[in-house]
Amino acid sequence: MDRFLNNNMVLRIVAVILACILWFTVNAPSPTSQAGQTAASVKDFPYAVQVNTQPDMMVTVIDHPTVVVEIRGGLLNNTSLPSEMMGVQVVADARGLGPGTHAVALKAVGMPPVAYTILPQTVEVTLEKKVTASKPVQIHVTGTPAQGYQVAQVQPDVQAVQVSGVSSVVQRVAAVMADMSVSGAKSTVSHTLTLEPVDKNGLPVSGVEVDPVNVTAVVRIEPPQMKVRLAPEVLGSPAPGYAVSGLSVAQQTVNVTASPDVTATLSQVTLPVDVSGLASTKTFTVPIVPGANWTQVVPSSVQVTVQISRSTARSFNGVPIQIRNIPQGATVTLSGTTNLDIRVSGPDSIISKLQTSDIIAYIDASGLTAGDTTAAVHVSAPNWVTVTQLSQITVPVSIQSQGTANNNNNTTAGTNRIG
Numbered sequence: 001m002d003r004f005l006n007n008n009m010v011l012r013i014v015a016v017i018l019a020c021i022l023w024f025t026v027n028a029p030s031p032t033s034q035a036g037q038t039a040a041s042v043k044d045f046p047y048a049v050q051v052n053t054q055p056d057m058m059v060t061v062i063d064h065p066t067v068v069v070e071i072r073g074g075l076l077n078n079t080s081l082p083s084e085m086m087g088v089q090v091v092a093d094a095r096g097l098g099p100g101t102h103a104v105a106l107k108a109v110g111m112p113p114v115a116y117t118i119l120p121q122t123v124e125v126t127l128e129k130k131v132t133a134s135k136p137v138q139i140h141v142t143g144t145p146a147q148g149y150q151v152a153q154v155q156p157d158v159q160a161v162q163v164s165g166v167s168s169v170v171q172r173v174a175a176v177m178a179d180m181s182v183s184g185a186k187s188t189v190s191h192t193l194t195l196e197p198v199d200k201n202g203l204p205v206s207g208v209e210v211d212p213v214n215v216t217a218v219v220r221i222e223p224p225q226m227k228v229r230l231a232p233e234v235l236g237s238p239a240p241g242y243a244v245s246g247l248s249v250a251q252q253t254v255n256v257t258a259s260p261d262v263t264a265t266l267s268q269v270t271l272p273v274d275v276s277g278l279a280s281t282k283t284f285t286v287p288i289v290p291g292a293n294w295t296q297v298v299p300s301s302v303q304v305t306v307q308i309s310r311s312t313a314r315s316f317n318g319v320p321i322q323i324r325n326i327p328q329g330a331t332v333t334l335s336g337t338t339n340l341d342i343r344v345s346g347p348d349s350i351i352s353k354l355q356t357s358d359i360i361a362y363i364d365a366s367g368l369t370a371g372d373t374t375a376a377v378h379v380s381a382p383n384w385v386t387v388t389q390l391s392q393i394t395v396p397v398s399i400q401s402q403g404t405a406n407n408n409n410n411t412t413a414g415t416n417r418i419g
Contacts, residue, residue: 045069047090049106051125054095060166060207061101061126062092069108070117084112092123101126132164137195138175139217143183148260151182152222156215163197165208174200176210182219189219223295225255226263230288230302236276243311244275244384245347250303254288257296269297273304281307309347313388316356317341321377321395325366332365335373335396342379343389350384358382363395370399 046068051059067090071081088111092104104125106118137156145151163173178193195213197205232247254269273286283305290297318339326332340361344351363375374394379387 041072043071045071045085045088047088047108049090049092049123051092051104051123052095053097053127056130057094057097057099057127058130058165059094059125060128063124064120067106067123068119069111070119071114072117073115081112081114090118092125094125094127097127099127099129128166130164131167131170132162133170133173134160135163135173135197136160136175137215138177139193139219140177140179141182141219142179143181143185145182145221146184146186148224149186149221150224151219153220154180154217155220156217158212158215161195161213161215162211163208164211169205169207172199173197173205173208177202178215178217180217180219182221185219185221187221189221190216192216222257223259224263225257226266227253228256228266229253229268230271231268232271232273232304235272235274238275238308238311239277239279241311242279242308243345243347243386244278244306245309245349246307246384247273248305248307251299254302255298256291256294257298258291258294262291262293266291271302271304273306275306275308278306278308281305309349311345312348312351313343313345314351314354315341315343315389316354316359319356319359319361322360322362323365324362325364327365327368329401330365330368330370331400332368333398333400334363335398337392337395340377341391342387344381344385345388346385350382354382354385361390363397365397365399368397368399370401372399373397 046066048066049062049064051062053059069085069088069090071085089109091107091109093107094102094104097104102125103122105122106120108116108118137159139154139156141151141154161176163170163176175198176195177198178195180189180191180193182189192214193216195210195215197208197210199205230249230252232249234244234247238244249271256263256266256269258266269288269291271286271288283303285301286304287301288297288299319342320339321334321337323332323334342359342361344354344359358381360380362378362380364378365375368375373396375397376394377390377392379390381387
């Protein structure tokens with residue numbers, strides 16, 4: 001044994017063997033480190049599956065709408081890998097397949113140069129025939145315009161759109177709808193809106209495509225309408241020897257659209273009727289001229305009939321003068337003249353029946369003061385009777401203050417002032 005140990009060659013061989021054993025012991029990987037290394041060399045990226053179909057087909061069911069792309073290899077430590085994976089799409093190509101359920105292989109498009117696996121590698125999709133139908137566009141106006149204003153018209157830029165999907169679902173769609181607010185509006189409102197398919201009860205219907213899905217809608221806002229009385233006004237004079245004996249308007253009122261501050265003071269609409277040169281009864285159309293700051297007047301014209309008759313003149317003597325509207329606390333008296341001679345003209349059918357009591361002469365004392373000594377004479381006569389001459393256009397008056405009121409407030413339509 002000693003001789004064996006003293007052999008240098010043998011000792012060298014043993015030393016080499018021991019050194020090898022020690023090296024392998026130190027450098028051999030442990031089971032724990034191997035597991036960690038495996039886990040660190042795999043990374044998952046989830047993606048939604050994009051199914052490509054024929055234009056007339058659509059996917060109704062897919063068993064795995066989201067799948068995972070599994071990456072292995074040394075490139076996992078590349079800091080640019082996540083951004084490169086953002087452009088990846090996982091596609092199931094179902095083009096060429098008909099209605100029914102099919103297993104379709106998946107393909108990753110736009111992958112960087114790495115080793116990968118798609119899990120699962122196939123998806124099961126159910127295809128159905130796509131149908132397209134035209135559906136009406138409905139704009140639901142919400143909110144309330146400014147006080148006194150109203151919604152006049154709702155107008156989308158398209159009246160109908162195409163709705164595509166499975167036949168049973170498309171049939172449920174009654175219309176495509178969008179809400180549009182006009183809260184506080186005083187003028188026309190315009191918005192681009194996104195349409196939503198709804199059923200007959202107004203409930204949303206999913207699973208269909210709308211084309212186009214956006215529309216532009218215009219809601220016209222108008223001031224309030226007010227019904228206003230038409231007031232005909234005769235202009236000009238008939239032909240010599242003729243007079244107006246009547247006038248009728250086919251419509252007594254019109255609807256005026258204007259802001260509230262305008263309609264608040266509007267009591268009537270004047271309708272100018274020109275009778276110049278007429279020698280016989282005539283029916284014609286008269287336009288209604290809108291006033292300042294009116295938005296609209298309806299109708300814009302009316303039919304008018306002017307009755308023309310032979311004219312005549314007649315004098316009435318000794319017509320008594322009345323005193324109207326005496327101020328409170330004053331006494332007004334006529335100082336001299338108390339009667340007038342008045343000449344009138346008009347259609348023979350009216351003039352021939354006139355009596356003195358039909359002609360009323362008066363002074364209006366409401367504007368008189370203690371220093372006034374004369375007052376203008378006014379004459380009230382029946383319609384279509386014109387006062388052509390007065391024996392006096394003013395009369396002397398006397399005004400005195402007194403303790404008691406004597407106020408006579410008579411009014412007569414068709415009053416004429418001569419002066």
